Amino acid sequence: MTSRKHNHSTPDRTVLPPEPSAFGGRIGETYQDSVPDWTPALPLVAPEGAPNVLIILLDDVGFGQLGCYGGPIETPNLDTLASTGLRYNNFHTTALCSPSRAALLTGRNHHSVGLAAITEAATGFPGSYGSIPKSAATVAEVLKQNGYNTMALGKWHLTPYTAYTAAGPFDRWPVAMGFEKFYGFLGGETDQWAPLLVQDNQFIETPTRPGYHLTEDLVDRTITYIRDQQQANTGRPFFTYLALGACHSPLHAPREFIDKYRGRFAQGWDKVREEVLARQKALGILPESARLTPRDPAVSAWSDLSEAQKAVYCRLQEAFAGMLDHADHHIGRLLAALDELGLRDNTLILVASDNGASQEGLEHGVTNTDRYRNFNPETVEEMTLLLDQVGGPETDPLYPMGWSLAGNAPFKKWKQDTHMGGNTDALIISWPARIRARGAIRNQYHHIIDIVPTLLEVGGLPEPTSVNGIKQMPVQGVSLAYTFDDATAKTRKKVQYYEMLGSRALWSDGWTAVAWHKKGTSWDEDRWELYNTDVDTTEFDDVAAKHPEKLQQLIALWEVEARKYQVRPLDDRRYERAADPGRPVAALPKERYTFYTGTSNLHPLAGPSLLGKPHTVTAFASLPDTGAEGVLACFGGAFGGWTLFVQEGRLHYVHNYLKIEEYAVSSTRVVPAGQHRLGVRFTPTGKHLKPDFSTGDVLLLMDDEQVGALKGIKMGAMYSAMTGYGLLVGRNTGTAVSSRYQVPFAFTGTLEKLVVDVKGERDAEGELRLAFSQE
Structure with missing residues (x-):
């Protein structure tokens, strides 16, 4: 890897790491008269004194939400961390998750690396390919090639949507982007109680142990990975990137953390905004001259709301608060583990968020995000009936945009916007061995692209000009390490543009x-x-x-x-x-798909497109004389999808329409022992009623014979597209599509294969029968 010194006025010079050395020993006739030279075989060594690096990236956490930034939520562990270092009050992001993550890890602006928006929103233009080019190597790759161990945990959301398959391509998965280990989820969000997980390059089964929560699991893994790295005693520093799902939707947290905040937000978002600004001034986060921006026109005055609205909105905010408090609790365990290992002194810890608080819950918030994505949002009256369940496994909640505005106090707007509420975030940096200031505040203007050059500078590493033989585009950020010692230093950054979903800004x-x-x-x-x-x-x-x-x-x-x-x-x-029909697809479309039991989850972006299309799903199954039951195939989860299963001797099909209604049909007769073709045929009955759902009729089939029928089911499009739960054969992991069984409800008979036919031809079963008989 060749490199340029980390000074933007300096031309390319240095080569780092050094090229393999020529053999420096002596080769004789035998080893007795030879002299070895181990230099060419020695592992890479980081520069002397290079710190360990731990980046903790929060998700959708606004400037005014952490306790140490004047927020109303208890974050004692982050507050304590801030007291050991610095808080920045003029730090900025891109205002959206994938773009900020790309900028954080590459040191380049988000359009420069093809991430104008999230990966799923790629458009086919250079600034929006949805795929980081190899000419913008991540800081993990640079550090790995300079003697660091590298590990990533949690949310990734930088893999192109066309690679969300068990067959990759894996060149934009974390392990190919510089991380030696990965444990987390690929997409933008996942169910925190039942996540779709990836370890390295493999989808793995969803944990089912009682009380499981992803945040706790990620911190457990982080501690284990660091302990493994330390007890190996190689002397190498580590770079750990922990990107929590907190506090992106779904707002999931244990009940005790949510209930802790019951009643704390009854004063409403208008008053909370005032309270946050007052605390920010008292803490010195903002000057006395700072003024509270007007409430956004899209947000109602709290005093104008009904009592039902206030009750629902408060409970959704309590779920957010509980989730952030819960995350802080487990971050505390990680910090304690670093203390126990004696690592805190020379570990550079950086905590930030990827954008401002999210307004994606819209006016009222939701307990099921798939509903509003399918243009069928819940009413306040519906949510009133679910208040005791909010934040638990039965819900997929997000708070209303009024709380987002409060979370970004005192600024305007929110995530997805280029006003300060969308792109201004907390930044905490602690490094006791180097940063002498304790609890100090820095007000220099900086951006998330400035993190990479900072890490290179403090690690004693020049900027790379070539990585793995590929010429690198210049790092576009400016190191903020000069702020560590000088609170009064003038910012070294000169200009920073912003663009997000059509809105623009420039500083x-x-x-x-x-x-x-x-x-x-x-x-x-x-x-x-x-x-x-x-x-x-x-x-x-x-x-x-x-x-x-x-x-x-x-x-x-x-x-x-x-x-x-x-x-x-x-x-x-x-x-x-x-939804652009000209976009590339993750998998080549076919008229007939064959799937097998024991295989990985097939992501919705890689599976057959069934919305509004005639299709037949057929399982080739054998039942023993003693009978069998379980899921033959399913798609989605508790908040929308379909499932085909055997239970109590009969064949069943359930279509879960956005958790609003379960359309169910059961076979009129028992499935006898032996080999069978068990399936369901869907026939659309009309045009799409709304942009993302259609209606249709269902026939239940056993060995080509109709054994059940149901008319007028509704079918949605966005089922689990964000959380990633797609097609599974022989089991239902994650969350149960139907309330009629509990996961994993694996099929106990023999399931040879599953065939999905999307031709819609009436004679398809004959061809399927032929395929079955030939095996």
């Missing part, structure tokens, strides 16, 4: 221009605002009318940066990007 030398874009409107209609953010730290006072020349200067500079970092074309589509 330069203390001024910010920002344009919020309304989806579906012309960009020419966007109104640019101007703020002197060195003075107006919350973007309260729009001075565009007072300084038109300055505004035009920043708009022109945004255009320069946009050309430099391949930002265009602007695109304000969201879920529609994933």
Whole structure:
């Protein structure tokens, strides 16, 4: 790996690590008259004094939510960590998860590495391929090649959607991106009680032990990995990247953590925003001059809400608070483990979030996110009946956008937006051996692309110019290590652009221009605002009318940066990007698919597309004389999907429509012992009633004969597309599609294969029978 020194004015010079040395010993006739030289075989060694690095990345946690940032949620372990180092009050992200993660790990702007939005929203343009190029090696790859052990745990969300299969390709999975170990989940979210997990390059079964929660599991694994690394006693430092699911939806946490916050938010989001700003001023996070920005027009005044609305909204906020508190509790266990190992002093710990608090719960919040993704959101009245279940395995909740605004206090907007509420986040850095300040605050302007150059500088490593034989694009961030010792140092960053889902912004030398874009409107209609953010730290006072020349200067500079970092074309589509028929697919489409028991979960993006299409699912199964039961095949989970199973001697098909209704049909007769073709045929009966669901009729089939029928079922599109639960053969792991059984409900007979036919031809069963008889 060749490299450039970590000074942006310095040309390429150094080679790091050194090329393999020539043999320095002496070779005689035998070993007795020879001299060995072990140098070429020695493992890579990190620079002397290079610290261990632990990055803890929170998800959808806003600037005003951590206790040490004035938030209303108890985070004592993060507060204590902050007291050992620094808190930054002017740190920024891209405003969305995948782009921020790409920027964090590569040190390049998100469009530069093809992550304009989440990986599933790739559009086929250079800034939005949804795939990090090999010319932007991750910091994990750089550190690994310079003597570090590297490990990643938790959320990844950087693999192209076309690689979400058990066959890869794996070149953008974590292990191929510089991490020697990975344990976590590939996509943007997962059920925290029943996650779809990957270990290294393999999907693994969902844990089923009582009381399981993903956050606890991830911290357990992190501690184990670090202990393994330390007890090997190689002397190598470690780079650990722990990306928790907290606090992305679903807001899952143990009941005791949620109940701890009962009643604490009864004053409502307007009052909470005021309280947070007051604490931020008291803590010195923000100056006394900071002003609370007006409530967003999309958010109702708390005083205007009904009592039912207040009850529902408070419980959803309590679930968020419980999830963050729970995460802090387990982060505390990890910090204690580092103390026990004697590692804290020379471990650089960095805690951040990937974007501001999420407004994706919309006006009312949800207990089932698949419902609103299918354009069928819950009503407040429906959610009122579920308050005691919120945050538990029976729900998939997210709070309303009013709490998001409070979570980003005192700023405007939220995740997905380029105002400060979307891209301003907490950043805690602790490194006792190097950072002498304790509990201090830094206000230099920095961005998430600045983390990589910081790690290279403190590790004594130059910036790479070539990695694995591939020429590298320059790292685009600026190290913030100079802030460790000097609170008054002027920021070394000069400019930072922003673009997210059509909204734009640019910061330069203390001024910010920002344009919020309304989806579906012309960009020419966007109104640019101007703020002197060195003075107006919350973007309260729009001075565009007072300084038109300055505004035009920043708009022109945004255009320069946009050309430099391949930002265009602007695109304000969201879920529609994933529905573009011209997009590549994860797997080649076929008219007939064959699947086998014992195989991995088939991600929804890799499985057959069945929405609104005639299709037949047939299991080739044998039942012993004593009978058998269990799942033959299923797709999705408790919040939407379908399942074909044998129970109490009969064949059953259940279609779970968004947990609103289970459409069920059972065979009119018992399935006898012996070899059978057990299946279901779906026939669409009309056009899609809404963008993402259709209706149809179902026939239950046993050896080509109809043994059951059901008309008028509803079929949704987004079942588990985000959480990743797709097609499973012979069992139902994760969450149960039907309330009629408990997971895994594995089939106890012999299941030879499953065939899914999407031709819709009436004679398909004859061909299936022939295929069965030939094996």
